Amino acid sequence: MASCAKNLGNLGGESLCIGGAQLYGRAFLAPMAGITDVAMRRLAQKFGASLTVSEMVAAEHYARGDAANRLKAEGPGLGPHAVQIAGRDPSIMAEAARLAQDSGAAMIDINMGCPAKKVTNGYVGSHLMRDMGLAISLIRATVAAVHIPVTLKMRLGWDEQTINAPELGRVAEAEGIAMLTVHGRTRCQFYSAKADWTAIAEVKKAVSIPVAANGDCASLADAASMLAQSGADAVMIGRSAIGRPWFVGDVAHFLTHGKARTGTPLAERKSAALEHFETLLEMFGPSHGLRHARKHLAAYAERAGVRDGAALRQRLVRLECPSEVRSTLCQLFDSPLLTEAA
Numbered sequence: 001m002a003s004c005a006k007n008l009g010n011l012g013g014e015s016l017c018i019g020g021a022q023l024y025g026r027a028f029l030a031p032m033a034g035i036t037d038v039a040m041r042r043l044a045q046k047f048g049a050s051l052t053v054s055e056m057v058a059a060e061h062y063a064r065g066d067a068a069n070r071l072k073a074e075g076p077g078l079g080p081h082a083v084q085i086a087g088r089d090p091s092i093m094a095e096a097a098r099l100a101q102d103s104g105a106a107m108i109d110i111n112m113g114c115p116a117k118k119v120t121n122g123y124v125g126s127h128l129m130r131d132m133g134l135a136i137s138l139i140r141a142t143v144a145a146v147h148i149p150v151t152l153k154m155r156l157g158w159d160e161q162t163i164n165a166p167e168l169g170r171v172a173e174a175e176g177i178a179m180l181t182v183h184g185r186t187r188c189q190f191y192s193a194k195a196d197w198t199a200i201a202e203v204k205k206a207v208s209i210p211v212a213a214n215g216d217c218a219s220l221a222d223a224a225s226m227l228a229q230s231g232a233d234a235v236m237i238g239r240s241a242i243g244r245p246w247f248v249g250d251v252a253h254f255l256t257h258g259k260a261r262t263g264t265p266l267a268e269r270k271s272a273a274l275e276h277f278e279t280l281l282e283m284f285g286p287s288h289g290l291r292h293a294r295k296h297l298a299a300y301a302e303r304a305g306v307r308d309g310a311a312l313r314q315r316l317v318r319l320e321c322p323s324e325v326r327s328t329l330c331q332l333f334d335s336p337l338l339t340e341a342a
Contacts (some may be wrong), residue, residue, distance in 0.1 A: 016050070016233060018210060019149030019178025021080065021106055025050030025252035027223065028181075029245075030214060030238035031084040031109065031153070033116070035295065039279035040245055042077050043272050047264070048249025050234070052081050056111050056119075059087030059096035071283065075104050082107035082151065086114065086124050088134060090141035101146045107178075110142055112154040112168070115187045126155050126187035129164060132171070139175045149178035153214070156199050159188040163199070166206040173207045180207065181236050184215040200230035212236045220254045227255070243299025245272060270333035273300045277325060286322055297325065306335045 016023045029036060029044040031053040041052035055072050062069040062085065075081045083100035085108060087093045097108045112135060114125030121127075128135045143150045152172050157163040169180050182203050184195030195215025204211045213232035217223050218240040226235050235255070241247050246264040253261040264272075276296055281289035294317045301313035312332050319325050 016210060018051075018107065018151065021149050021178075023050045023080065025249075026227075026234035026255045027248050027252035028212060028234060028236040029053060029241055029248050030181075030236045031055055031082075031111070032238050032242075033114075034292075035242060037072075037280065037283070037292070038074050038076065038078070039276050039283065040241075040296070041075070041081060042279070043245035043276060044241065044248050045079055045081075046249075047246035047272075048252050050248075050252050051107075052078065053109055053236075054081065054083045056114060057083060057085050057096065057100070059085045059093050060089065062099060063092050063095040073100050073103060073105070080106040082109045084109040084111050084153065085142075086111035086119065088122075088124050088128070088138070090137045093138050094141040094145035097142045097145045097150070101148050105148065107148055108142060108146060108150045109181075110139060110150065110152045110177075112152060113181075113183050113187075115155065115190050120187065126158065129154060129168060129187070130158050130162070132164075132168065135168060136171055136175060139172055139177060143176035150176065151179040151181065152177045153181040153183070155183045156186050156196065159186050162186075165199075166202045169203045169207045169211075173209050177209065179210045179212065181212040181214050182230075182232075184213065184230075197226050197229040200232060204231040210234065214238065217251070220251060220260055223251045223255060243296065243301075243303040244269075245276070266333055269300075270330065273297075273329050273333065274326065276300075277322075277329065281322060290320070290322060290325065293325075297329070300329070301332055304332050304335075306332060 016026055027050055029049045029052040033055050036055045044052050057069050057073045073083045083105040085096045100108055111125055112128045119125035156165045165182055182200045184197050184200050200213045210233040212234040213226045213230040214236040217226055217235050217237045223235050237248050277293050280293045284292055297316040298313050301309050301316055315328055
């Protein structure tokens, strides 16, 4: 695999090399189940996200042609994007990786970080941090199956007594993983307490490949603190981007230039929300698309900063007619009580 011209690391600049792939900027959109649909990923990249990752794709279902999982992995209209796959059978993970590569993915991301019980009860996601032998087999098979970079997302460990992210990181690098993303909590913490960015530094010290820090990045100041405390090369942003897909690009600009860019104008935010909604209707059809959109619509309303936002949020998640949703979104962003700073 060709090497990058340069890797400016976490001390400044915009270029980051991931296994031969050159990224510009150091802020990534995290994979989120049911959230990072292709519509959200397109918007995040439009506003400057350096990399976007699909919601988790079940390798077994994807490999056998399941339509829902194929749709999750799609990337039409995207620049560099990663497809995240999850599973526990090395041969199936390899097949899923090949399919994603053939469909245009720039990277494959292996999920060893999801804390959800329905995932870990199937001995997938963060449960794999408890089975190093299987984790190695999955990494080895996936890396061998494709010629694009393979990355790995994980947590600090299963619980506070088994913090093994540095060990897994070393092994993953030896097996050919091109980048690590570390969420600063254990699986048993789920999303409670504050993400421990300093603990991610132990992973960074253990490897020479790029590391992205993940967990609780809600502001530009948070992004700066994450890099300072973790020593990481990039930040990966999840829940804080819901309802404001421009935020990842805001962070990318800030980390590159050292200053905030001009806030996204109300007209652009309104256009983004409407584009998001229309794309989901096109992807899923009017009925399913409207239901899928509700979590996004609620988030746009919550983040709008308008006095009657709660009432508009309730209306948006109950409406059954797409035209009424459109008019309510316009009402939300055209409100005289909404400020450019919201």
